[in-house]
Amino acid sequence: MSDDDDTGGGGRRAELAAGLTRVRARIDDACAAAGRDRDTVTMIAVTKTYPAGDVLALVGLGVHDVGENRDQEAAGKAAEVAAAGGRPRWHFVGRLQRNKCRSVVRYADVVHSLDSVRLVGALDTAASAYRDRPLDVLVQVSIDGDPARGGTVAGSADPDTGLGPVADAVAKAQGLRLTGLMAVAPLGWEPERAFARLAQVSSALRVDHPEATELSAGMSGDLETAIGHGATQVRVGSALLGMRPTLR
Numbered sequence: 121m122s123d124d125d126d127t128g129g130g131g132r133r134a135e136l137a138a139g140l141t142r143v144r145a146r147i148d149d150a151c152a153a154a155g156r157d158r159d160t161v162t163m164i165a166v167t168k169t170y171p172a173g174d175v176l177a178l179v180g181l182g183v184h185d186v187g188e189n190r191d192q193e194a195a196g197k198a199a200e201v202a203a204a205g206g207r208p209r210w211h212f213v214g215r216l217q218r219n220k221c222r223s224v225v226r227y228a229d230v231v232h233s234l235d236s237v238r239l240v241g242a243l244d245t246a247a248s249a250y251r252d253r254p255l256d257v258l259v260q261v262s263i264d265g266d267p268a269r270g271g272t273v274a275g276s277a278d279p280d281t282g283l284g285p286v287a288d289a290v291a292k293a294q295g296l297r298l299t300g301l302m303a304v305a306p307l308g309w310e311p312e313r314a315f316a317r318l319a320q321v322s323s324a325l326r327v328d329h330p331e332a333t334e335l336s337a338g339m340s341g342d343l344e345t346a347i348g349h350g351a352t353q354v355r356v357g358s359a360l361l362g363m364r365p366t367l368r
């Protein structure tokens with residue numbers, strides 16, 4: 121605990137500022153090492169398990185993009201942040217369930233975790249009903265081809281979970297806009313191998329969908345490797361906010 125927890129969270133703000141400085145330096149260095157312009161990479165602060173006050177502090181420190189992985193937590197937090205005047209872009213990065221789509225489309229600006237044609241239908245219906253402009257969507261890819269933990273499978277013609285069928289369905293959906301791919305490095309895989317494969321999947325997808333230029337990859341432990349393989353969005357939680365109290 122910091123010294124001034126009882127004087128309104130100034131200690132927490134300083135902690136977040138220090139975390140932000142460290143993470144921004146890592147992204148700067150990774151971009152320099154990869155010969156990329158710094159402004160080609162967006163940092164998303166993943167604030168799951170942390171309170172709306174932390175989101176507001178981060179917004180005050182210049183963070184524009186915030187990520188959450190559970191609808192119930194995110195909906196309340198987004199409302200609290202909005203009521204206090206915070207206006208970040210909200211990214212939904214967690215496993216999406218069809219019965220949550222109607223809620224998610226009301227606060228999320230971007231959904232990263234679309235991974236089935238059935239879900240495309242539900243999200244499109246909700247987005248068309250509740251939003252006045254299309255929702256930006258990334259299709260999640262399962263890099264090891266095992267959809268158990270979420271993600272479509274590249275090269276699969278499965279009509280519900282193949283990457284091609286899902287990307288085609290998003291591209292046709294009136295309420296959605298296909299912007300790219302998202303992935304998490306599989307457990308037990310070297311990030312190098314995982315993100316190299318993801319980069320191949322991304323360039324293959326852009327043959328049919330040239331608009332799908334975004335690549336959401338890299339977290340606290342592997343963001344440098346992801347940037348080296350073309351990530352345009354890194355999703356950073358613990359390196360910025362601290363270790364989460366519970367495992368999610």
Ligand SMILES: *Cc1c(COP(=O)(O)O)cnc(C)c1O
Nearest residue numbers: 166189213339340355356357358
């Ligand atoms: C929690 C989470 C992150 C952030 O993970 P850290 O290792 O804490 O940086 C990124 N992406 C997704 C999908 C997450 O659920």
